[in-house]
Amino acid sequence: MAEFLHILARRPLVQVGAHPEAVQVTTSAPSRPRLHRAWLVAFAAFVALVGAAGFRAAPSVLIDPLHDEFGWSRSTISAAVSINLILYGLISPFAAALMERLGMRRVVAGALVLVAAGSGLTVFMTASWQLLLCWGVLVGTGTGSMALAFVATVTSRWFVRHRGLVSGVLTAAGAAGQLVFLPIIAALATNHGWRSASLTVAGAAIVVVPIVLIFLRDHPSDVDTTAYGATEPEAKPAPTHGTARRALTVLRDSMRSPVFWLLAGGFAICGASTNGLVGTHFVPAAHDHGMPPTTAASLLALVGLFDVAGTIASGWFTDRIDPRWLLGGYYFLRGVSLLLLPHLFAPTTEPPMWAFIIFYGLDWVATVPPTVALCRERFGLTGPIVFGWVFASHQIGASIAATGAGLIHDHFGGYDLAWYLAGGLCGLAAVMSISIPSAGVRGGPRNMALTRRP
Numbered sequence: 168m169a170e171f172l173h174i175l176a177r178r179p180l181v182q183v184g185a186h187p188e189a190v191q192v193t194t195s196a197p198s199r200p201r202l203h204r205a206w207l208v209a210f211a212a213f214v215a216l217v218g219a220a221g222f223r224a225a226p227s228v229l230i231d232p233l234h235d236e237f238g239w240s241r242s243t244i245s246a247a248v249s250i251n252l253i254l255y256g257l258i259s260p261f262a263a264a265l266m267e268r269l270g271m272r273r274v275v276a277g278a279l280v281l282v283a284a285g286s287g288l289t290v291f292m293t294a295s296w297q298l299l300l301c302w303g304v305l306v307g308t309g310t311g312s313m314a315l316a317f318v319a320t321v322t323s324r325w326f327v328r329h330r331g332l333v334s335g336v337l338t339a340a341g342a343a344g345q346l347v348f349l350p351i352i353a354a355l356a357t358n359h360g361w362r363s364a365s366l367t368v369a370g371a372a373i374v375v376v377p378i379v380l381i382f383l384r385d386h387p388s389d390v391d392t393t394a395y396g397a398t399e400p401e402a403k404p405a406p407t408h409g410t411a412r413r414a415l416t417v418l419r420d421s422m423r424s425p426v427f428w429l430l431a432g433g434f435a436i437c438g439a440s441t442n443g444l445v446g447t448h449f450v451p452a453a454h455d456h457g458m459p460p461t462t463a464a465s466l467l468a469l470v471g472l473f474d475v476a477g478t479i480a481s482g483w484f485t486d487r488i489d490p491r492w493l494l495g496g497y498y499f500l501r502g503v504s505l506l507l508l509p510h511l512f513a514p515t516t517e518p519p520m521w522a523f524i525i526f527y528g529l530d531w532v533a534t535v536p537p538t539v540a541l542c543r544e545r546f547g548l549t550g551p552i553v554f555g556w557v558f559a560s561h562q563i564g565a566s567i568a569a570t571g572a573g574l575i576h577d578h579f580g581g582y583d584l585a586w587y588l589a590g591g592l593c594g595l596a597a598v599m600s601i602s603i604p605s606a607g608v609r610g611g612p613r614n615m616a617l618t619r620r621p
Contacts, residue, residue, distance in 0.1 A: 335482020
């Protein structure tokens with residue numbers, strides 16, 4: 168009987184009482200393909216990353232207002248930026264492990280609340296240690312919980328097809344946040360004071376929380392589906408007994424591979440030449456040459472605009488070209504542009520500066536998709552946590568550059584030496600990237616990582 172009902176259910180329906188020659192077959196209209204849940208998760212992740220990027224865009228335009236009001240030196244203010252940057256990286260691998268334990272949704276929502284609290288409390292500052300606590304510790308911890316290890320976690324769990332492209336789009340979210348917030352923050356800081364800018368960022372972070380709670384999900388199996396493009400259910404990491412222990416164990420294992428050190432070294436230089444140097448000191452450096460801060464901030468926002476295009480394109484290329492060669496090319500071209508930058512500053516934006524903004528912007532974080540791909544290929548299921556540690560090195564480099572450039576300016580009265588040092592280091596990063604051994608050589612780190620239990 169059950170078998171008969173099953174067959175009957177699959178037969179077309181006919182009109183009862185109709186003439187045999189005029190039987191009308193009624194079939195249901197083909198349904199439109201439903202949007203895969205992975206795209207909603209990617210949307211929530213994108214919005215969260217844009218919200219988190221708001222306060223990270225603020226330091227470069229608030230250095231001068233804070234100096235004018237409190238009299239703090241640029242090196243003191245840069246120290247707060249350095250704490251922010253280093254925590255943004257060091258928290259990342261622990262956050263990736265915490266996402267395995269508690270889930271992405273809880274961790275990201277809590278991180279946004281922490282960013283809002285840190286940025287909002289800055290309006291009550293009266294001493295420099297409070298700047299270090301709010302701007303450095305609180306915001307650094309919050310944004311670090313939504314760092315690029317979050318991107319690696321989302322793409323590893325929810326995508327098989329188009330992983331590189333989605334990595335590029337989500338990485339571009341930080342640039343999109345800079346593009347949206349930086350001109351607003353600069354205008355608010357100039358016309359209404361830096362406190363209004365901080366409160367605006369705090370409000371933006373809070374607004375994103377409901378979107379995360381509604382759309383973000385931890386695993387495809389939580390909503391009875393599979394990753395986009397997958398032919399079988401996901402392989403989940405083995406249960407862990409402690410977030411810190413998990414992150415540190417992955418670090419210990421990955422440090423045995425030369426690939427880890429080459430990736431981490433190159434990414435440290437990446438951080439030094441982007442967030443640490445250009446992201447923090449471009450606006451005050453341009454101001455030293457007579458350019459208004461709002462104009463310089465707009466140029467930095469344009470870097471974010473071109474970064475969106477460059478990073479998405481890099482994700483597309485990563486699906487098709489050896490990531491090692493992509494990294495080598497990106498670092499080399501960035502180094503050339505930084506060596507030329509000291510000769511381009513002027514009170515007004517001349518065509519050579521526009522060329523730098525376009526060229527450098529396309530290369531800003533184009534390094535992320537191929538780096539994520541190499542971590543995933545060589546270290547398997549632990550790839551997101553390994554990338555968290557690689558990204559920690561990125562932020563250590565950024566922290567050193569942020570403080571070092573401030574010290575160079577205080578000692579030499581300008582930033583030229585900082586630009587030249589960064590350009591030379593990018594050349595070294597290019598060599599390190601193309602020196603990463605092929606995954607197929609003698610069984611390679613890729614095969615070892617994929618067969619080892621996490």
